[in-house]
Amino acid sequence: MVWEYLIEHQQRIITLVRQHFMLFAISMVFSLVIGMIISIYASREKAGKAGKTIISITAAAQAVPSVAVIALVFLFIGIGATPAIVALVVYSLVPIVFNATSGLLSVDRKIIEAARGTGYTDRQILWKIKIPIATPVIMAGIRSAATINIGTATVAAVIGGGGLGDLIFTGIKLNRDHIIIIGAVLTSLIAIFIDTLFFYLEKKVTPRGLQVER
């Protein structure tokens, strides 16, 4: 049954996988850019308590279920691929901002002072000291955002986002277990693949000095 369905609906499945990836990729790019900008601004020394506030807000926001976010986006923006992407951006932002802000804020003040005393400008301190040192924490946030994003993109199908969620909801409507299984398994495989990919990416971009044995 599964095989037959796979072969028969090959074209549709490929399209859905591609859609799913597009939802993921586009929303991740937006989340990354927006998330990093928010984190960098919130963690500036001049921003004072803003960083701590952002951390509290995002920590609480992590408890909000994805369906709730999608429902809200549906209410305010409507249906289609764009609202789906908006929902995914908002939802992925949370772990990215949480981790990036805490990572940037946790860089030792002594190191920052040494950098300033050595003659780094504020911008150089951000790019050459704070971001590299916070990389492991920032990357962990991006990785968990990516995995959550793949899963949430499935739910986005209810507001017409497309992707593998379509397959699952079709299966539920038609009461065909094998269709549900195909949708679920494919989503899981993509999630595992993305997680592994980001795991290696994390290793690769983390400066070697932070990974060495003592």
Add this chain to the structure above:
Amino acid sequence: MIELTNISKKFEKKIAVQHLDLNIEKGKITMLIGPSGCGKTTTLKMINRLIDSTEGDITIEGKSIYEMNAVDLRRSIGYVIQEIGLFPHMNVFDNIAVVPRLLKWSEKKIKTRVEELLDLVTLNTSYAYKYPLQLSGGESQRVGLARALAADPEVLLMDEPFGAIDPINRAKLHESFISIQEKIEKTIVFVTHDINEAIKLGDKIAILRNGKLVQYDNVTNILYEPENEFVEQLLGHDRNIKALVLKKNRDYIVQTGFLKVQKSDSPNTIIKQMQEEGRRKAMVVDKEGKFEGLFLLEKTKQSAQPRLNFVDDPIFVEKNNNLQETFSLMIEAGESSLPVVGPRRSFLGIINLEDLFNELRAQDR
């Protein structure tokens, strides 16, 4: 060289520094010392404008630092803090190369300079590719010093650089710091809360309390003519012993009161000579005058005839070390005299505990 004129710094809640005048001499080490909260670190950070003063002016070689761009100023001044100040994501090479790269030196010039500096701070070139997490506290501190010296700045600011290091390694770092300074002759402003460190390393000491300068003078004058009770307390009851740091072994070497022999001499002759002079030990020196060890005269129960025992790792002191270390070594080892050696372990004579006591007494005038 560095002139602080009527400098004050008010923070929101407290006044850290009040009307401070300080003239820091070129090529000398000036120690800033005082209890915590006395304003010593604030004063230091005002020199490279990590903190801007509320009032007054600071000039370096006649030029006001407030007329300079703060970032350019900092690049022209070396800055050393506790070991944590190294950048953990950069290896030793990149850490040292920080300022040269900010100043856009060529990579070739940077490489030569880094090697030169590793050599100066007595680290092997293989350290260049290690990371801060792989270094010991002492090694990190050497790298920190090398980084501060990278662009050959005239002025070096050091904020309790050896504070987090254990006493044994700190003493070693002090020795190498002194010999490095002899080579580079930088103008160094050094913050510490350790009076022993201040006496050992400083040419001049500025004592601060509640943001005000209490006394500013060279080390000898501070030790012998403390301005007031506060300075006396800071120096402690044992300031006479502390003052021994300023004296070198080489000025107290004596040529009498010991027996010098060669290892090849016949044991019986040596024993006879020792018995005649009533000595328990004899200095063993080779033909070139190199100190080899000691002969100890030992009596055994088995026979009436005493035996010679050769000690090849005896305790000795070096001529350029200070009397305070020699003094503690004598007390520790329970010896009333110790051999003194020069370069390549050449035997120079001995130093007597009695002479050290006389020195202490002379200070008590």
